[in-house]
Amino acid sequence: MQRTASQTVGPFFLDALIHAGDAIINKPGAAGETISIAGSVFDGEGNPVADAFLEVYQADSTGRYVADSREARAGMCFSGFGRAATDQFGQFRFDTILPGGIQRAGSAADAPHLDVMVFARGLLKPLVTRIYFHGNAANATDPVLLQVQPNRRHTLEARRVQSAEKENWQLDVRLQGKDETVFFDF
Amino acid sequence: MPVTETQKLKRQEEIDPPYRCDAYRSTSLRSPREPLQAMPDLIRSLHAPVFGFGDLSAQDADLTRQHAGEPLGERIVVAGRLMDEGGRPIPNALIEVWQANAAGRYRHKGDGHNAPLDPNFSGNGRVLTDAHGEYRFVSIKPGAYPWRNHANAWRPAHIHFSLFGLGYLSRLVTQMYFPGDPLLPLDPIFNSVPGEMGRQSLISRFDLSLTEPEHALGYRFDIVLRGDAATPMEK
Numbered sequence A: 001m002q003r004t005a006s007q008t009v010g011p012f013f014l015d016a017l018i019h020a021g022d023a024i025i026n027k028p029g030a031a032g033e034t035i036s037i038a039g040s041v042f043d044g045e046g047n048p049v050a051d052a053f054l055e056v057y058q059a060d061s062t063g064r065y066v067a068d069s070r071e072a073r074a075g076m077c078f079s080g081f082g083r084a085a086t087d088q089f090g091q092f093r094f095d096t097i098l099p100g101g102i103q104r105a106g107s108a109a110d111a112p113h114l115d116v117m118v119f120a121r122g123l124l125k126p127l128v129t130r131i132y133f134h135g136n137a138a139n140a141t142d143p144v145l146l147q148v149q150p151n152r153r154h155t156l157e158a159r160r161v162q163s164a165e166k167e168n169w170q171l172d173v174r175l176q177g178k179d180e181t182v183f184f185d186f
Numbered sequence B: 001m002p003v004t005e006t007q008k009l010k011r012q013e014e015i016d017p018p019y020r021c022d023a024y025r026s027t028s029l030r031s032p033r034e035p036l037q038a039m040p041d042l043i044r045s046l047h048a049p050v051f052g053f054g055d056l057s058a059q060d061a062d063l064t065r066q067h068a069g070e071p072l073g074e075r076i077v078v079a080g081r082l083m084d085e086g087g088r089p090i091p092n093a094l095i096e097v098w099q100a101n102a103a104g105r106y107r108h109k110g111d112g113h114n115a116p117l118d119p120n121f122s123g124n125g126r127v128l129t130d131a132h133g134e135y136r137f138v139s140i141k142p143g144a145y146p147w148r149n150h151a152n153a154w155r156p157a158h159i160h161f162s163l164f165g166l167g168y169l170s171r172l173v174t175q176m177y178f179p180g181d182p183l184l185p186l187d188p189i190f191n192s193v194p195g196e197m198g199r200q201s202l203i204s205r206f207d208l209s210l211t212e213p214e215h216a217l218g219y220r221f222d223i224v225l226r227g228d229a230a231t232p233m234e235k
């Protein structure tokens, strides 16, 4: 059947799509190392994008996706899915746990990462990207990072920021221009 | 690079709009310029996320009953079936909708249109598809509203839809339009969809069988998401 076409989310989605707690993925009971991931979204002139939202989706600390595993589904306290709008400075933040790497038969493991979709006014369809963790040994053999030009890989790797409370990671999303984020063909 | 006839033809068949669409000005600084990378295999095989919807109440699916009084405007029933590309219904899927009020104004701090707010209308709804992939919600017909994309620019009446399907890549955010709207041929967002079939996929149909006597006009809007359940997901 003919698919329904995509259209922009526009500027007025906030009350409909963003609810308190949507950006907190590590619900009580979720096993793993607690982390936060924050960053800003910028446009092609380096201006913050204050009317975007990000959806992230990730495996649990053992590398399983809740939707793919009956046991995980049954005791679901970790959906692996979160949504966060950007604020007036273009900033977003998620609280979650460090995902595990994903082992698949017949191919190299995907290093720990979050899948990301970016929605905004001016985006007629979502931009699809990933957030990896800089310094993770598995990045060196990750099949997706390996296909990205070495000088652009840093746009997919969050950096650790010093903090006493817990592990905080930082990665900006640049929609266009210098240091443009690597996006996948959706 | 000049666009060849074959490329033009291919674009006509494409369903989704491109990221860069010069007639829609907001795309100019927000569309990537670097080549897109191949979609990772793992993403192709991911199921859609499963998450708690909170408690959906009947009010979530009836935007005319979320306040003490009734909103002004023409009452409408919008209903349809959510399907995959194989035509299989998608049960139990979350649909989120949002829209302007009858005067063309959103209840959003960023909406500077000087049309009145309606104290009895928020314009946000949520509904789950049933076992047959069918959904239904009640609202009022949204008004057209101006935007500053170009001189005298007006958005055709529309309802925003956000949908999850079976696969992670089934995710869709779109807009539903109304048949016969004279603003459709002038709207850069609607016309960002390259093919006629794709544009038609966004227009609801007036449906007398959904229309409730003495109460509300019915519009049917079936939605087809990327993916096909007949193709087993790779593991």
Ligand SMILES: [Fe+3]
Pocket: A010, A012, B100, B155, B158, B160
């Ligand atoms: Fe709108």
